[in-house]
Amino acid sequence: MRIAQLFTFFCFSFFLITSCNYQKQNDSNDKDKEEKEEESKTEKVSVQDVERGIRENIMAKTKEGNGFFKFSNDTTDFNLKLVRVHTEYLSVLGPNEFFACVDLATESGDVYDVDFFLKGSKNDMKVTRTDLHKLNGKPYYTWKQNKDKTWVTVPVEKASNKLMGVIEGQDNFSFTYEASLPEIADNAEIWIPVAQSDEFQTIEILSIETPGKHKMISDPDFDNSILYMNLDPSHSGKKISINYQVNRLEKGPYEEDSVPEKYLKANKLLPIGDRFKLIADEAIEKKTASTPLTKARALYDHVIEEVRYAKQGTYGTGDADYACDSKSGNCTEFHSLFISLARSADIPARFAVGAAIPSSRDEGGVNGYHCWAEFYAEGKWWPVDISEADKYTALATYYFGHHPANRIEFSRGRDIKPEIMPQSGSINFLAYPVLEIKGEPVRVDTKFTFKRDNLNI
Template sequence: MKGPFMYRHEVSLAAVVVCTLLAGCDTSHDEQQETSSSMPHVVTTDIQEGIEKHIEEQTRLGGGYFSVSFEGEQLHLKLVRVHTEYLANLGPRRHFACVDLASIDGDVYDVDFFLAGDPGAMTVTETTVHKINGQPRYVWKQKRDKTWRRYPVEKAPPGLLGVVSGRDEFKFLYRATLPQMSEAARMWIPLPGSDAFQTVDVESMEAPGQREILQEHGHGNRVLFLKLGPEDSGKVVELRLRVRRLEKGVYEAQQPVDGQYLEPERLIPDNETFRSIAEEVVEGKEGDLVRARALYDHVIDRMRYMKYGPGWGRGDAVYACDTRTGNCSDFHSYFIALCRAVGIPARFAIGAAIPSERNDGGIDGYHCWAEFYTDGRWWPVDISEADKCSRLSTYYFGHHPANRIELSRGRDLVLEQGPASGPINFLAYPVLEIGGKPAKVKVEFSFKRHKSTAKL
């Protein structure tokens, strides 16, 4: 299959990344001739192999650590992951890679690498630290000619910091590749729905096996349920969606019934620790809105955005409280636990954030957020994004930008034909069981923004 969503296989100059320090991405006539006639064909797997080989060699020479010069010091780091969604061919024998590397203290550095050369013989020409624990030191701005330039964070408009205001429209591809299966299997995938802020049309659905649409009644989710067999090994599940999304602000809603959003969940428990912390934070503060803002600020001050080591990414409020680190799921689970501990209803949602600085390509996994209820209104918050960029902390208390898609809402999802492992913690990536045992699925998200809302 070809088309704009085949981002991970072949990347053109329009794909993702950067030219600031390469004097632009324009090539001469002679270089274009070489590109078309004698240059080896480069795909993203070639770039991934090139950067992984470089890091492996330098780590061996560094006694088990990869060294990066940063602000007059030498950082000693270990590889966490290569961002495959950002690998890019910049032109003749010029390439880009973005890699997460972690220090022994647990800080995660997002490092940009520029490479030169052919497949199997690439060398790194420049290395720069882009983010520290998710906080950017600079951003990239794509120009009309599809090249990219560095932009100072302090001068960057919200559109370069992940925020599309007003409305956004895009096509979203959800793609899951099944592993080898030796016996009967079952899989559950979120089917995003429409509401006052999001309209989703399913343009196509390709899935092997027997399919059924299940209703999850606790939070109103729809789920694609597949019964699979060994003959489906290696096959692909693909959902192509057209999404029209509005920026979400504070909105009116009926009072949650029966204390639904005050009840504990498996990984968001109600215990004395959360009550003690929350009561101390809100002491002397009047009204749930003021108290919720105090809890919001407390989470930002207490936690570090860090995806490293065991335990992160499960939305475990106890883990977040104890380690004071985690990703978006951990940030918001901790916030929800604190809100509920002082009687403020709060709930969880998960989906994907659509890049604001470009109009197509890969998406860096799921993203999640929360809402709390007071005075007849739901207030959207995104604390992990506020933590990454302090100048947007006020915006993210009461807003979610238009450039995202909500895949599902809630925790501990119960289905009539649910997994043998029990309620689903949260549903963004597929849940697969082979012979009743959990198994991993390779999943990819990508998008293409509609021309009516394109930013270039």
């Protein structure tokens, strides 16, 4: 009897233990199942999804605004066009919360860096907050992380770009262009660019000093003003000096009565098509660019990323092939590559050259010529300065659509054909004097100096 009771107790205990373990296993399985079901409900969102989401929101709002992304704050109503999405700043902040930073431009060419906060799912994001972060590269606020790991905005006092070479608004200065003639053993000819007034610079020629008679000529393609002289051995060692008074305005996108299509053709050192079209198409596709403005920004960024500023090799000729191969050069290579890429993408683009006036001092020498470019989009010419944007990355947004007031423009165009042609053919670009002795090009020492009128800064 005793053995039978013990056996019965053992069986009952085994049954209870087995039942408990079975129930625990079932509970555990149910919990795992619930967690997996919950995980399946939470979609994994990538930064590519965030990029698609912000683009869809901007496109939808642009369509509603008849071609403009309309935005308002307490003081201003904005009509904006997409320039680019900052893919490097796209973020997933948490479950169903996202961040995007976008450049949007006004009709006048001011570029706002706008912060967007979004909520929703992978395929359905909605903008919940929009903040103007920067204007032409200058911040209204910066981000600061609190001790609890949350992020807040901190106002930034109005900064000046002057320390980075930029004078905004206007600049007034006198400017002297001086050329020292070398030894001349035979008859010679010289061509020197002469600055002209336009919408952005008022030029007063104070004096022209030459060792003999000169005359002013032009070229039919770009209407540049050119000083031309016949020289002989008696002019050896003499100087040619042009003295200007300049009032220069900061330059933004502008309308012009011109034929943009003429700036889609190739030049001698600015080829189009072939590898330039392949590179342009790849850069544009990489940035998901679909309008002339966003395509131009994609090409602008590509040149900054690919080319480094270096005065080595055969730099300074503005040869787009050299820039593409060496991935280096000075301002001529930066802008020549951009122009070849832009034209290959059916975006009219053109070249100009002059001198950049120092912003950090009010008189003295100027370190040689400087060149820049413009492209055509949205019915306007947009100025760009890619080599300066490469030097000062904080101003990359500013230099896409602006040229500062502290510069003077000498001439425009490539393959310039003056009314009186050099024997060596068309002029690649006209910054320094072109001197030919018996038809052979000869270097001319050239010096630029300036003095600023401080009352107008």
